[in-house]
Amino acid sequence: MITQGELSGLILAGGQGRRMGGRDKGLEPFAGRPLVAHVIERLEGRVARVMVNANRHLDDYRALADRVIVDAEGGFQGPLMGIYSGLLAAETPWLVVVPCDSPALPDDLVARLVAGIGQADIAVAHDGERLHPVVALMRTRLADDLAVALAAGERKIDRWYARHAWCEVDFSCCPEAFANLNTDDDKRRLEQALLRRAHEESQTP
Numbered sequence: 435m436i437t438q439g440e441l442s443g444l445i446l447a448g449g450q451g452r453r454m455g456g457r458d459k460g461l462e463p464f465a466g467r468p469l470v471a472h473v474i475e476r477l478e479g480r481v482a483r484v485m486v487n488a489n490r491h492l493d494d495y496r497a498l499a500d501r502v503i504v505d506a507e508g509g510f511q512g513p514l515m516g517i518y519s520g521l522l523a524a525e526t527p528w529l530v531v532v533p534c535d536s537p538a539l540p541d542d543l544v545a546r547l548v549a550g551i552g553q554a555d556i557a558v559a560h561d562g563e564r565l566h567p568v569v570a571l572m573r574t575r576l577a578d579d580l581a582v583a584l585a586a587g588e589r590k591i592d593r594w595y596a597r598h599a600w601c602e603v604d605f606s607c608c609p610e611a612f613a614n615l616n617t618d619d620d621k622r623r624l625e626q627a628l629l630r631r632a633h634e635e636s637q638t639p
Contacts, residue, residue, distance in 0.1 A: 472537035562606025
């Protein structure tokens with residue numbers, strides 16, 4: 435079994451936020467805190483170190499995470515470049531990758547990815563209807579192969595996964611946990627849903 439000390443966490447927050455008017459999505463306010471702070475909570479205490487992959491507002495992210503890493507190559511090349519940068523930076527044999535815009539990820543996300551990976555090199559969350567490629571557990575030794583893929587122009591995460599032994603991990607019991615926020619309307623809807631859930635739970639004897 436993979437232990438906490440063998441795990442690093444990586445939150446992908448290095449995008450341009452185009453669908454949010456170019457704003458830095460990870461720092462968007464959500465339920466009174468930066469969006470990324472909610473995601474950090476899902477990793478803290480479950481991994482040896484929480485890293486954020488960011489390309490802007492680095493000091494703001496440093497105030498929240500154990501370490502901030504920028505893309506190994508500039509130009510906002512997408513999440514696969516962020517994953518590569520995290521694989522290079524990790525000091526553990528395993529890396530858990532999550533996006534910065536999914537504040538409702540399951541509390542037991544890391545434990546379930548670890549339990550589900552078996553002999554595979556990569557485990558990817560599946561919500562019962564679709565795969566979530568940026569919610570994954572992977573071996574950090576894959577960095578060299580990813581460097582080769584990136585150099586060849588690969589930018590599709592699923593195509594890179596297909597080069598390796600990978601598996602799905604079933605999260606069909608909580609598909610709503612993987613809601614991600616791409617627009618202001620998405621943010622408002624999820625804030626309201628989480629407030630309703632918190633209120634319902636507070637009313638349960």
